[in-house]
Amino acid sequence: MLSESSLKKIDREVAKYPAAQKQSAVMAALAIAQDEKGWLDKDTIACVADYLGMAPVAVYEVASFYNMYDLEPVGKYKLTVCTNLPCALSGGAHAAEYVKEKLGVDFNQTTADGRFTLKEGECLGACGDAPVMLVNNKRMCSFMTPMQIDKLIEECK
Amino acid sequence: MALLGAINPLMTSGWAGGDAGWRLKDYVARGGYEMLRKVLTEKVSPDDVIATLKASVLRGRGGAGFPTGLKWSFMPKNFPGDKYVVCNSDEGEPGTFKDRDLMRFDPHSVIEGMIIAGYAMGAARGYNYIHGEIFDVYQRFEEALDEARAAGFLGSNILGSSFSYELFAHHGYGAYICGEETGLLESLEGKKGQPRFKPPFPASYGLYGKPTTINNTETFAAVPFILRMGGEAYLNMGKPNNGGTKLFSVSGHVNKPGNYEIPLGTPFAKLLEMAGGMRGGRKLKMVIPGGSSAPVIPGEMMMDLTMDYDAIAKAGSMLGSGAVIVMDETVCAVKALERLSYFYFEESCGQCTPCREGTGWMYRIVHRIENGEGRPDDLELLTSITPNIMGRTICALGDAAAMPVSGFIKHYRSEFEYHIENKRCLVPRDVQWAGSTFYTGPSC
Amino acid sequence: MGRQYLLYGAVMLEIEIDGQAAQVAEGSTVIEAAHQLGIYIPHFCYHKKLSIAANCRMCLVQVEKAPKPMPACATPVSPGMKIFTHSDMAIKAQKGVMEFLLINHPLDCPICDQGGECQLQDLAVGYGSSASRYQEEKRVVSNKDLGPLVSTDMTRCINCTRCVRFTQEIAGVMELGQAFRGEFAEIMPFVEKTVDSELSGNIIDLCPVGALTSKPFRFGARTWELSRRKSVSPHDGLGSNLIVQVLHNKVLRVLPLENEEINECWLSDKDRFSYEGLNSEQRLTKPMVKQDGKWIEADWAAALDYVSHALRDIAAKDGAESIGALLSPHATLEELYLAQKLLRGIGSENVDFRLRHSDFSADGKRAGTPWLGMKVAEVDKLDRVLLVGSFVRKDQPLLAQRLRKAVKRGARVSVLHASDDDLLFKPFAKAIAAPSQLPRLLAEVVKAAAESKGVAADAALSAIVPGESARKIAESLLEARQGAILLGNYAQQHPQAATLQALGHQLAEIAGIRLGFLGEAANSVGGYVAEALPKGQGLNAAQMLAQPRKAYVLLGTEPEMDTADGRAALAALEQAKTVVALTAFKSAAMLDYADVLLPIAPFAETSGTFVSTEGRVQSFYAVTKPQGDTRPGWKVLRVLGNLLEVAGFDYESSEQIRDEVLAGQDGFVSGLDNAASGVSLTLDVAASTFERVADVPLYFADALVRRAPSLQAARDAVAPTARLNAASLSSLGIAAGSLVRVRQGDASVQLLAELDGAVADGCVRIAAAHVDTVSLGAMFGSLSVERA
Numbered sequence A: 001m002l003s004e005s006s007l008k009k010i011d012r013e014v015a016k017y018p019a020a021q022k023q024s025a026v027m028a029a030l031a032i033a034q035d036e037k038g039w040l041d042k043d044t045i046a047c048v049a050d051y052l053g054m055a056p057v058a059v060y061e062v063a064s065f066y067n068m069y070d071l072e073p074v075g076k077y078k079l080t081v082c083t084n085l086p087c088a089l090s091g092g093a094h095a096a097e098y099v100k101e102k103l104g105v106d107f108n109q110t111t112a113d114g115r116f117t118l119k120e121g122e123c124l125g126a127c128g129d130a131p132v133m134l135v136n137n138k139r140m141c142s143f144m145t146p147m148q149i150d151k152l153i154e155e156c157k
Numbered sequence B: 001m002a003l004l005g006a007i008n009p010l011m012t013s014g015w016a017g018g019d020a021g022w023r024l025k026d027y028v029a030r031g032g033y034e035m036l037r038k039v040l041t042e043k044v045s046p047d048d049v050i051a052t053l054k055a056s057v058l059r060g061r062g063g064a065g066f067p068t069g070l071k072w073s074f075m076p077k078n079f080p081g082d083k084y085v086v087c088n089s090d091e092g093e094p095g096t097f098k099d100r101d102l103m104r105f106d107p108h109s110v111i112e113g114m115i116i117a118g119y120a121m122g123a124a125r126g127y128n129y130i131h132g133e134i135f136d137v138y139q140r141f142e143e144a145l146d147e148a149r150a151a152g153f154l155g156s157n158i159l160g161s162s163f164s165y166e167l168f169a170h171h172g173y174g175a176y177i178c179g180e181e182t183g184l185l186e187s188l189e190g191k192k193g194q195p196r197f198k199p200p201f202p203a204s205y206g207l208y209g210k211p212t213t214i215n216n217t218e219t220f221a222a223v224p225f226i227l228r229m230g231g232e233a234y235l236n237m238g239k240p241n242n243g244g245t246k247l248f249s250v251s252g253h254v255n256k257p258g259n260y261e262i263p264l265g266t267p268f269a270k271l272l273e274m275a276g277g278m279r280g281g282r283k284l285k286m287v288i289p290g291g292s293s294a295p296v297i298p299g300e301m302m303m304d305l306t307m308d309y310d311a312i313a314k315a316g317s318m319l320g321s322g323a324v325i326v327m328d329e330t331v332c333a334v335k336a337l338e339r340l341s342y343f344y345f346e347e348s349c350g351q352c353t354p355c356r357e358g359t360g361w362m363y364r365i366v367h368r369i370e371n372g373e374g375r376p377d378d379l380e381l382l383t384s385i386t387p388n389i390m391g392r393t394i395c396a397l398g399d400a401a402a403m404p405v406s407g408f409i410k411h412y413r414s415e416f417e418y419h420i421e422n423k424r425c426l427v428p429r430d431v432q433w434a435g436s437t438f439y440t441g442p443s444c
Numbered sequence C: 001m002g003r004q005y006l007l008y009g010a011v012m013l014e015i016e017i018d019g020q021a022a023q024v025a026e027g028s029t030v031i032e033a034a035h036q037l038g039i040y041i042p043h044f045c046y047h048k049k050l051s052i053a054a055n056c057r058m059c060l061v062q063v064e065k066a067p068k069p070m071p072a073c074a075t076p077v078s079p080g081m082k083i084f085t086h087s088d089m090a091i092k093a094q095k096g097v098m099e100f101l102l103i104n105h106p107l108d109c110p111i112c113d114q115g116g117e118c119q120l121q122d123l124a125v126g127y128g129s130s131a132s133r134y135q136e137e138k139r140v141v142s143n144k145d146l147g148p149l150v151s152t153d154m155t156r157c158i159n160c161t162r163c164v165r166f167t168q169e170i171a172g173v174m175e176l177g178q179a180f181r182g183e184f185a186e187i188m189p190f191v192e193k194t195v196d197s198e199l200s201g202n203i204i205d206l207c208p209v210g211a212l213t214s215k216p217f218r219f220g221a222r223t224w225e226l227s228r229r230k231s232v233s234p235h236d237g238l239g240s241n242l243i244v245q246v247l248h249n250k251v252l253r254v255l256p257l258e259n260e261e262i263n264e265c266w267l268s269d270k271d272r273f274s275y276e277g278l279n280s281e282q283r284l285t286k287p288m289v290k291q292d293g294k295w296i297e298a299d300w301a302a303a304l305d306y307v308s309h310a311l312r313d314i315a316a317k318d319g320a321e322s323i324g325a326l327l328s329p330h331a332t333l334e335e336l337y338l339a340q341k342l343l344r345g346i347g348s349e350n351v352d353f354r355l356r357h358s359d360f361s362a363d364g365k366r367a368g369t370p371w372l373g374m375k376v377a378e379v380d381k382l383d384r385v386l387l388v389g390s391f392v393r394k395d396q397p398l399l400a401q402r403l404r405k406a407v408k409r410g411a412r413v414s415v416l417h418a419s420d421d422d423l424l425f426k427p428f429a430k431a432i433a434a435p436s437q438l439p440r441l442l443a444e445v446v447k448a449a450a451e452s453k454g455v456a457a458d459a460a461l462s463a464i465v466p467g468e469s470a471r472k473i474a475e476s477l478l479e480a481r482q483g484a485i486l487l488g489n490y491a492q493q494h495p496q497a498a499t500l501q502a503l504g505h506q507l508a509e510i511a512g513i514r515l516g517f518l519g520e521a522a523n524s525v526g527g528y529v530a531e532a533l534p535k536g537q538g539l540n541a542a543q544m545l546a547q548p549r550k551a552y553v554l555l556g557t558e559p560e561m562d563t564a565d566g567r568a569a570l571a572a573l574e575q576a577k578t579v580v581a582l583t584a585f586k587s588a589a590m591l592d593y594a595d596v597l598l599p600i601a602p603f604a605e606t607s608g609t610f611v612s613t614e615g616r617v618q619s620f621y622a623v624t625k626p627q628g629d630t631r632p633g634w635k636v637l638r639v640l641g642n643l644l645e646v647a648g649f650d651y652e653s654s655e656q657i658r659d660e661v662l663a664g665q666d667g668f669v670s671g672l673d674n675a676a677s678g679v680s681l682t683l684d685v686a687a688s689t690f691e692r693v694a695d696v697p698l699y700f701a702d703a704l705v706r707r708a709p710s711l712q713a714a715r716d717a718v719a720p721t722a723r724l725n726a727a728s729l730s731s732l733g734i735a736a737g738s739l740v741r742v743r744q745g746d747a748s749v750q751l752l753a754e755l756d757g758a759v760a761d762g763c764v765r766i767a768a769a770h771v772d773t774v775s776l777g778a779m780f781g782s783l784s785v786e787r788a
């Protein structure tokens, strides 16, 4: 189900924990699986469960608890804009409005061309750089003025 | 940017190189890993390390401000099985962004602090739990760990001593509650981050049920510096009962949001000045002095306070994680609270009744008030809900959700009443949120 | 104040609750201490058998010197502690929590299935306030399909997570979880999965609100309309205690009657839901007689007259030994006793209740009645166990649960079996091989134990060379402080059952551990007590089928399903001149082979006694009147005894019969002993390819459960397949999912091939006791598999 290279990455994570504690690698494994598949469908979750010797519902608990896992398909680029108070004070909320207008979608929606999904973020831990946006969970973009946003969206082909 | 300002910098003293100065060689050039070497080669006893920390009155930088030396001394000494050291880098408290920069610009100080912690508490393994949203920092930390391993600072018989220690990084994936130490442990065990009831405390029943000590990133980063200068000297940098310097993440309506390292006890006014003063020269309205869970303090009151645990507590709030959220007069107290209440509603782990049910209830009421649908008895209702949450939950998120509500209502009751009566905001519409425009970065 | 050290080592602390002084053991929680004093502290998430979650917060109480209220369920007592469960602080906290619990909970108790037995409803009366201050929209949670047994109304869920913890901690596999978080937290199985545990019904009892309810019972009645009567489960050997709830002479629900020594507070799904079979359309409610190939209803007098004449005729013409009786091990002690007394009274020794057994060579060599070898409650205290030939999870679900408990406490449980089924714990060591090889595997363990201990092994084992697993198992058993070797149903049904028993006995002696039999049926011990087995020249169950009789008396059994060789049973019954069936049910097959059907009461409709696998005598009363013209079996047998003029059949009550059988044995029967001497060991059976591995699926094991529709819809009741491991499949060139023809002797059936990695090499697992496989024949033996 998961590619060799993903499984290799998961093995590397498993090795961080004591032998009897494979389950500790579940968060990393789900992140790796999501990177490969785009989102976490039921089969992918079952596959991770099987690989780590966990009950599937225990993996589902984890996948549904943490915000950055997607249990539904998302666009090629998932943009998460932090609108929490410290960010909002420096334009975070405006940035979200700007992106919404520009892409023509609301939070939790995907553009018709399947390119972008917009998410409202809670604190990303980078409030000093507000407005901040996270691209596909991994790339933090700071000081996202309209010009920066335009540039980012242009880049995301 | 690396660092915008500091007074007597310790933990940020190595940040000058920014993204180019974090590597092992840079850290070593700054005198890094010398304390580890000293402890191991001179066979400084674990008790002496802990004594130094106790003397320094280093208080935990994660929020609660618990004395670190004391916490370390709780770890059982002759425990037959594994023991763990865990670093809490799940920085997710709105307004806090210091641990991110610590790991970006000086990850080895955290690593060295954690190794020394392992030595002092007899643990052979450590984990650093890093906020999932700062994945690039997690990756950098992993690289730093590889460097430390390659250099023999991690692994078996470190620097030829009998001390062996492994350290790994673990990332979160979007749950504020994993900042709570037992939620963190559950998450590290591969479960939902639902906090555990205490007692038992992690020192007796922690990761995988083994004795564990959890400290904040900044707490660990301070350790090598404290050992270098001595406990008392560190204490004297701050003020009694508030040892040393601390990082403050300043956000909101200042000209230069960012991290500042200042001695505890430094006046807030000084910190505000360092942060470039109020953006657009507008008037300071209110400050949340220690992260979003800390009760808000009106601006004029804040200007008289010093930045340390005791002074802020005396004023009815908390120094918390050192996240200073500065708000000017264009901010409506109701709207500010609405956003914070939404955060706690969204982040409640859902396990205990008062928090699961109460956070949503509070948010919905504040949301109604903000949207002109407030009812006359809403404030009374809100102030009777908060005490039913505080002190009744498994973890402090319940308190963290309730405190802003009672804090905002306490200081800005009239604004709430105005909203309820007039179905609109006391801050004139054209002014509202005016200070909160796109921020383009520090001018420097 | 302070600590007091008691003789037996537990430290007792002196504390005070609501002004009442108490001594409680150190390590207790406040809620336990309060319960000890009879003080009730409201709670939802706390359950004495589950881990502590402390999430509902309903149990908050005031503790002297504590600044905030403490959860009684999670707060350990400390010396001198003063607790106030009703102080202002405590009441305010409890009321606050109750308000939070109710804000999103529907307030429609009158239409809720839990109404009247809802802990939330009960407590809300005391702690809730009449008007809700919550004016926002209430949460709605979608329902989940948990399968045919448990119905959901998830909007009512208060997220106490008892059900989740039950599946994880007691049922042994986490089938439910709490997904999402905060206000959106939801209890659910994994996407589109059902809850398939054989213990699933317990989550209904555990749910303190109306979120999880019984699907078969749903809206059957309001609880206060139901009368509650005690009974005993007629299924496995455990004898779980039941509360049977009845309305208008109909059983509507079965709940556990808590008995810590037997079923604790649990029931298996079989015990809980089999009552549905009581109302099956196949219930026989009138005596019936076949005349000229046609069935006609008869009155009791005529039917019994017919029977007595028929038996008398055959005895006169062909000799009494041409009559045989096959008795169900699920029948009551009284029925079993009278049946054998009747047969013996008319001169036949051919009587047996061990219908699925195939080796009777221990007869006459047993030291006593085979039994569990210990109390049921001792099973979870075992520290070293060898489980031989047992599908324990399905055969005795609650004993499996106790074994899991033991494993959790650190016990090492090893397994010898023909199939490596998931027992929901990790066996310490295991040896999985074809059925024919089980005796040899056990002999290896015996030999290894003897060698390791330095004692002489039985001379018959001289050629045995212990393998690695055998040594590992033997070593672990030799370390036992509380050890046991347990022979499961499969071992008892095995063609070398006597060898297994003898070897088990030797091993027990060498290792200083106990030998136990896991009781197959409600009266597996009782059958011996009632002497419902042949003596001297009498034929045993297998012989009665192998050497067909002229007449058969069947008591509570459908031999084609209930015997070791259903095909042989059918053949024997079909050739017989007369088949008299005392039965609660009729079936197509029975209508074909029987000549008289006498409707006797199933367990709920008669008084009687089961002697459980631990030798415990449990008598029960009827909970309803018999349906139609049904009569209690003992009464029918009494009349037959009288009609056949057998002496000593003048019983007034079932108690009188019981007292005669037990002759003063009280509580537990005597004569329990698992030793056997003089059994000649059979160790050199050659393996054949392929060997049949036949389990008795739990919902086909007896006539009642076979007719419980909801259980028949459960996953454990799927139609049998031919299960082979990957190596076997590939050696045959057969793909999983394809149709195969299985031949056993001159019989054959077509089945779907299924991949099952648990099945031993060279074996095909094909369930017994199912209509689809009856025609295949014996549970043990060789067969061939080919593409169909």
Ligand SMILES: Cc1cc2nc3c(=O)[nH]c(=O)nc-3n(C[C@H](O)[C@H](O)[C@H](O)COP(=O)(O)O)c2cc1C
Pocket (backbone or CB within 6 Å): B059, B060, B061, B062, B063, B064, B065, B066, B068, B088, B089, B090, B091, B092, B093, B176, B177, B178, B179, B180, B181, B182, B214, B215, B216, B217, B219, B395, B396, B397, B400
């Ligand atoms: C809801 C909640 C969130 C928390 N978040 C963090 C966090 O992000 N980082 C942190 O270090 N401590 C956090 N804490 C505090 C930790 O529980 C713990 O006290 C701290 O990590 C201990 O480290 P210290 O003694 O070095 O401060 C949080 C606590 C609560 C109740």
Ligand code: SF4
Pocket (backbone or CB within 6 Å): B177, B194, B195, B347, B348, B349, B350, B351, B352, B353, B355, B356, B393, B394, B395, B396, B397, B398, B399
């Ligand atoms: S207070 Fe909230 S976040 Fe903390 S354990 Fe309870 S429900 Fe979870």
Ligand code: FES
Pocket (backbone or CB within 6 Å): C042, C043, C044, C045, C046, C053, C054, C055, C056, C057, C058, C059, C060, C071, C072, C073, C074
């Ligand atoms: S019973 Fe104690 S918190 Fe639920």
